[in-house]
Amino acid sequence: xxxxxxxxxxxxxxxxxxxxxxxxxxxxxxxxxxxxxxxxxxxxxxxxxxxxxxxxxxxxxxxxxxxxxxxxxxxxxxxxxxxxxxxxxxxxxxxxxxxxxxxxxxxxxxxxxxxxxxxxxxxxxxxxxxxxxxxxx
Amino acid sequence: xxxxxxxxxxxxxxxxxxxxxxxxxxxxxxxxxxxxxxxxxxxxxxxxxxxxxxxxxxxxxxxxxxxxxxxxxxxxxxxxxxx
Numbered sequence: 001x002x003x004x005x006x007x008x009x010x011x012x013x014x015x016x017x018x019x020x021x022x023x024x025x026x027x028x029x030x031x032x033x034x035x036x037x038x039x040x041x042x043x044x045x046x047x048x049x050x051x052x053x054x055x056x057x058x059x060x061x062x063x064x065x066x067x068x069x070x071x072x073x074x075x076x077x078x079x080x081x082x083x084x085x086x087x088x089x090x091x092x093x094x095x096x097x098x099x100x101x102x103x104x105x106x107x108x109x110x111x112x113x114x115x116x117x118x119x120x121x122x123x124x125x126x127x128x129x130x131x132x133x134x135x136x137x
Numbered sequence: 138x139x140x141x142x143x144x145x146x147x148x149x150x151x152x153x154x155x156x157x158x159x160x161x162x163x164x165x166x167x168x169x170x171x172x173x174x175x176x177x178x179x180x181x182x183x184x185x186x187x188x189x190x191x192x193x194x195x196x197x198x199x200x201x202x203x204x205x206x207x208x209x210x211x212x213x214x215x216x217x218x219x220x
Contacts, residue, residue, distance in 0.1 A: 021161065033166055
């Protein structure tokens with residue numbers, strides 16, 4: 001187990017750590033802005049999981065017998081002529097999907113922050129305990 | 138011998154985790170917003186080392202520049218200290 005083989009599991013662990021820290025912020029922090037910061041951390045963690053799953057994956061989606069015969073991918077037949085490239089290339093589907101996810105998440109955060117400003121103007125506080133107490137009364 | 142981009146990747150993983158924890162323990166919300174920009178930048182460089190450069194560029198623009206900008210506007214419109 002060298003640092004080179006541990007790179008992908010460490011990326012997964014980083015993503016898990018980001019999701020855990022974000023969940024802690026969403027559940028236990030009192031300030032409304034820090035709750036929204038927690039949601040951004042969860043979003044970053046989930047994007048990182050998807051991208052890390054596609055790292056070096058063109059070789060991994062074929063069987064070992066095919067790898068011994070020199071086949072690098074079932075889908076991408078042309079890659080047989082470039083085995084070194086196929087051993088290093090990433091799977092392209094997650095990066096194409098996460099690109100959309102990042103753009104959508106930024107617009108969602110803009111809406112969340114606009115609603116937070118409206119809440120501050122109405123209740124004159126950013127603390128969740130104060131806002132919920134006034135809602136209950 | 139470990140390649141250079143993997144060493145950079147380990148540094149960026151540490152930066153992302155440490156920056157996210159530091160952003161949540163600040164009392165001053167503007168410091169928290171700047172640290173969330175640092176975390177987004179670290180995740181952008183991590184995408185680059187994971188061989189997804191298009192996602193890295195988009196994350197560097199949106200997650201490290203635009204998102205802290207609108208967070209800073211929110212802090213400017215509301216109060217700066219956490220009560």
